[in-house]
Amino acid sequence: MEAPIYWPSVFFFLFAGLACAFALAVVISPNIVRMAFYLVLSLASTAGLFFLAGADFVGAMQIMIYVGGTLVLLVFGVMLTSQDRFISMKTSTFDLGVTGVVGGCFFLLLWYSALSVPGWRGLSIEQATAAESQLQPTATQLGMGLLGVRVDAPDHSGYLLVFEIISVHLLVVLIGAAYLARARRRKTLAVE
Amino acid sequence: MAQFLIDHPFWPFTLFGPWLPYTLAALVQIFFIVNLVAVGALLFIWMERKVSGRIQDRLGPTRVGGKFGWLQTLADGLKLLTKEDLMPEGADEFLFKIAPYVSFCASLAAFMAIPFAGGDYPFVALHLNAAVFFILAVLGLEVFGVILAGYSSASKWSLFGAMREAAQVVSYEVPLGMCAVVPVLLAGSMDLVVIGDRQAGGFWNWYVFHDPGTFVTFWVYFTCATASVNRAPFDLAEAESELVAGFHTEYSGLRWSFFFMAEYGSMLAVSLLASILFLGGWNGPIPIAHMLGLTFQHGLAWGIAGNFLGMINLINKGVVGVTVMMWVRWTLPRLRIDQVITTCLKYCVPIAAASFLFVTWWQYAFPNGLILSQSPEGYSVYEHWHQHAENAPTTPAANTSAQNVKMLSAPVSAEAVN
Numbered sequence A: 001m002e003a004p005i006y007w008p009s010v011f012f013f014l015f016a017g018l019a020c021a022f023a024l025a026v027v028i029s030p031n032i033v034r035m036a037f038y039l040v041l042s043l044a045s046t047a048g049l050f051f052l053a054g055a056d057f058v059g060a061m062q063i064m065i066y067v068g069g070t071l072v073l074l075v076f077g078v079m080l081t082s083q084d085r086f087i088s089m090k091t092s093t094f095d096l097g098v099t100g101v102v103g104g105c106f107f108l109l110l111w112y113s114a115l116s117v118p119g120w121r122g123l124s125i126e127q128a129t130a131a132e133s134q135l136q137p138t139a140t141q142l143g144m145g146l147l148g149v150r151v152d153a154p155d156h157s158g159y160l161l162v163f164e165i166i167s168v169h170l171l172v173v174l175i176g177a178a179y180l181a182r183a184r185r186r187k188t189l190a191v192e
Numbered sequence B: 001m002a003q004f005l006i007d008h009p010f011w012p013f014t015l016f017g018p019w020l021p022y023t024l025a026a027l028v029q030i031f032f033i034v035n036l037v038a039v040g041a042l043l044f045i046w047m048e049r050k051v052s053g054r055i056q057d058r059l060g061p062t063r064v065g066g067k068f069g070w071l072q073t074l075a076d077g078l079k080l081l082t083k084e085d086l087m088p089e090g091a092d093e094f095l096f097k098i099a100p101y102v103s104f105c106a107s108l109a110a111f112m113a114i115p116f117a118g119g120d121y122p123f124v125a126l127h128l129n130a131a132v133f134f135i136l137a138v139l140g141l142e143v144f145g146v147i148l149a150g151y152s153s154a155s156k157w158s159l160f161g162a163m164r165e166a167a168q169v170v171s172y173e174v175p176l177g178m179c180a181v182v183p184v185l186l187a188g189s190m191d192l193v194v195i196g197d198r199q200a201g202g203f204w205n206w207y208v209f210h211d212p213g214t215f216v217t218f219w220v221y222f223t224c225a226t227a228s229v230n231r232a233p234f235d236l237a238e239a240e241s242e243l244v245a246g247f248h249t250e251y252s253g254l255r256w257s258f259f260f261m262a263e264y265g266s267m268l269a270v271s272l273l274a275s276i277l278f279l280g281g282w283n284g285p286i287p288i289a290h291m292l293g294l295t296f297q298h299g300l301a302w303g304i305a306g307n308f309l310g311m312i313n314l315i316n317k318g319v320v321g322v323t324v325m326m327w328v329r330w331t332l333p334r335l336r337i338d339q340v341i342t343t344c345l346k347y348c349v350p351i352a353a354a355s356f357l358f359v360t361w362w363q364y365a366f367p368n369g370l371i372l373s374q375s376p377e378g379y380s381v382y383e384h385w386h387q388h389a390e391n392a393p394t395t396p397a398a399n400t401s402a403q404n405v406k407m408l409s410a411p412v413s414a415e416a417v418n
Helices: A007-028 A032-052 A056-081 A093-116 A125-133 A139-146 A160-181 A185-191 B002-007 B019-055 B072-082 B093-113 B131-139 B142-152 B156-187 B192-198 B212-228 B253-277 B300-329 B337-365 B381-394 B396-409
Strands: none
Touching: A007 A032, A032 A056, A032 B093, A032 B142, A056 A139, A056 B131, A056 B142, A056 B156, B019 B072, B019 B093, B019 B253, B019 B300, B072 B253, B093 B131, B093 B142, B093 B253, B131 B156, B131 B192, B131 B253, B142 B156, B142 B253, B156 B192, B156 B212, B156 B253, B156 B337, B192 B253, B212 B253, B212 B300, B212 B337, B253 B300
């Protein structure tokens, strides 16, 4: 009997391949709107990886914030600015060479560091199945952690303060944005 | 369904590996979901014609398919199939062709996480722990299809429509999310199956009647849902009187109809979500299934039968929601873009925030409800959380997750697994 296929691995390679392929397409494509669209697909495939890892909440978060929030604004902005010279952008050979070297170095660094952690090397099928059966739903644990009680830590220390600081920070940003975007033009015109 | 087949191995399935239940469940679920959206669109387009006809004192379609013109949509579909697939000269071909599918996929994907009945074996394709969040996130992706269609058509009308759509959808996601948080707060879970099951036992247990705050929240949710699926009076993206047809001006034939399947699909999706979050989901107004003993306590077959009744309940509620959206469409005039944004930011967001605070206060002041007990087992979220926090380190769940972390971070050996 042939070796059984571990299906999560198959789906992992599928989603990872899609994410990488679309990320490459973002770099290679000459059209700025298509780049934005490929970025959508790449980030959505990353969300697929999160779902595959059993982290529904993080996966949904990825779709909600990056794909549905940030990228809608990005596509919106790109759509309004996509003039002729952005429709077919030409990259010079020098730029290609420099970015290739920088990107290649960064990729090698990531490659090396990902493989140098022993715990990140692959599990056997039995180990992976055992780990899979112990997967817990994450939303409750995340929520408890953000409210200050971590169920998986021995001393229950959570992230309440961090959570509050970030919330207040975001509120300040929102108020600031609303203040800056307020229509004050008429007043300044009157002064002039 | 995969879990059901694994828990109850019938004869032919035991011969194969565990992949068969998963494959079988996936195929059956895909079949049902695609057909729910496609056949649902057929029904809803016919209903839209009939409802609009009646509201305008007309008859609507009467001839096709014998009585009531019930095959009118099929005739329309055939007509659309035979239309020429046109594309404007300056269009971005790739994006123009892919945009309808993006819309349709987003609308279809939301149905993966919607449960149609609860209990031990819920009727749901993908039982997600954060289903509410997932559905809201995925439904928000429909806007991409509209924006891409608007941009790639190389037409001013389309671009205007797409810009309006982007502004509208991004702003309405805020109050929509805030409204959806209220039932999550009451149920103490983002799992739609849990939220639905908590409202069991009669319409007085539905979250819409939980307290005045949830009653207000429900109507705000419905308004925002109507806006987020781009329906009149919020259909600025297609505004036929100003923008010809907005984002789909340049589309024809089957690609055009994909946008409409997506629209009717998401209408049904947000209505089903409203039914589960606020209107008791698969629990009828009177707990008939419970009275007849159709629950999982009496055995598997009884539970499944009860689930079928529940599914009929939920789909009826969803269809009623869609009908109300049609009624609203043919009753109210279209808003201007500044009125749309005002409605969102000056009315929906503050009302949603205030009712969220009110519901929080209500939960604290009357944890077991004011007059009637809110749930059969006298359940209180606050107590549940406390128990969870106190019991957590000693329960097997915490231990296994700790082991999990240990096992994945330590060098892999056979001992770690054992």
